[in-house]
Amino acid sequence: EVHLVESGGGLVQPGGSLRLSCAASGFTFSDHYIEWVRQAPGKGLEWVGRTKNKFSDYTTEYAASVRDRFTISRDVSQNSAYLEMHSLTTDDTAVYYCTRNYYGTLDSWGQGALVTVSS
Amino acid sequence: EIVLTQSPGTLSLSPGERATLSCRASQSVSNNNFAWFQQKPGQAPRLLIYGASSRATGIPDRFSGTGSETDFTLTISRLEPEDFAVYYCHQSVSPPLTFGGGTKVEI
Numbered sequence: 043e044v045h046l047v048e049s050g051g052g053l054v055q056p057g058g059s060l061r062l063s064c065a066a067s068g069f070t071f072s073d074h075y076i077e078w079v080r081q082a083p084g085k086g087l088e089w090v091g092r093t094k095n096k097f098s099d100y101t102t103e104y105a106a107s108v109r110d111r112f113t114i115s116r117d118v119s120q121n122s123a124y125l126e127m128h129s130l131t132t133d134d135t136a137v138y139y140c141t142r143n144y145y146g147t148l149d150s151w152g153q154g155a156l157v158t159v160s161s
Numbered sequence: 162e163i164v165l166t167q168s169p170g171t172l173s174l175s176p177g178e179r180a181t182l183s184c185r186a187s188q189s190v191s192n193n194n195f196a197w198f199q200q201k202p203g204q205a206p207r208l209l210i211y212g213a214s215s216r217a218t219g220i221p222d223r224f225s226g227t228g229s230e231t232d233f234t235l236t237i238s239r240l241e242p243e244d245f246a247v248y249y250c251h252q253s254v255s256p257p258l259t260f261g262g263g264t265k266v267e268i
Contacts, residue, residue, distance in 0.1 A: 077258065079206075087198075087206065087249055089258040103256045139205055146194050146253050147211040154205055 044068040044150040046140050051155030058130050062155050064123040064140030071116075072096040075143035076123040078114060080136035081154075088136075090114075092143070093123055108134075130159045163188055165250050167261035175268065180237040182264045184250030189230045194253045197226055197235045200263075201246045209248075210235060240266070 050062040064076065075098075078090040091104035093114045102114045108127075116123040123140055137154040144150070164187040174180055184197075192213040198206040208217040210226035213233060223238040237244055245268055250261040 086263050087251075087260040089256075089260070092256070092258075105257050143253070147196055147208065148198075148206075148251070148253070149208050149211070149217065151205040151207075 044142060046142065046150055046152035048138065048140055048152040048155035051138065051157050053158045053160060054130055055161050056131055056159055058159070059126070059128045060130065060157060061127070062125040062138055062140075062157070064125070064152060066121045066123070066140075066142070069142065071121045072118050076114075076116060077141045077143050077148060078123075078125050078138060079141055079148070079151075080134075080138045082133075082136045085136075090125070090138070127157070130157075132159050135159045162257055163190060163252050163254060163259050165252060165259055165261035167248075167250055167264050169264060170262070171265045171267060173267050174240055176240050176242055178240050180235075180240055180244070180266055182235040182237075182248055182266075184228075184233045184235070184261050186231045186233070186252060190233075190252045190254055192229055195228075195233055196251045196253070197233075198249045198251060198260075199244075199246050200249065206249065237266075 045067045047065045054060050077092045091114050093116045094101050111129045113126040139154045140152045141148040142150045166185045168183045195213040197210040200206045214226045225236045227234050247263045247265045249263050
């Protein structure tokens with residue numbers, strides 16, 4: 043069974059940094075893209091970025107709103123993906139989900155990690 | 162960027178009724194890259210329909226997806242109490258991946 047678990051969320055001050063982890067199990071981690079999607083309180087879903095699979099050299103892509111501030115990576119030996127966030131603002135307050143992209147479909151999601159940016 | 166516009170924003174119905182949700186894309190989307198999700202309060206989104214019309218594992222057959230190119234529809238044939246939730250359409254053609262604004266199906 044595919045399983046994704048986010049961790050590392052919490053309260054951070056504006057301008058601060060935080061790193062989220064996504065632990066994956068139940069599938070061949072290197073074969074699939076991992077996407078990060080966020081949801082601000084009471085709002086809809088927003089794509090944050092992705093790390094591609096081994097066939098694409100694990101390259102990354104980002105939404106314009108986070109490019110140059112967020113970095114996505116993965117450690118295949120740990121079956122984990124990471125979302126490193128810098129220069130956080132209150133607009134980054136959201137639940138952050140990691141999801142598996144199964145041939146174009148976001149078929150499995152973690153439970154989410156809440157990031158609150160506040161002074 | 163492909164913009165997805167969902168309508169209506171809210172659908173007020175009763176159990177047993179039929180729900181029809183629409184999603185319009187600002188440019189053509191391949192069926193292979195179109196999906197519908199259901200989200201309940203405090204929960205992660207759950208994949209309902211992928212490839213525009215294929216039900217995900219464990220999804221009951223009262224849920225069906227149709228459409229192509231720029232116009233897609235999710236139909237719930239007879240609403241069950243557990244179907245009252247927010248529904249999002251989604252395209253994964255190319256970055257940025259985008260989602261519709263959601264349709265809330267309420268009693």
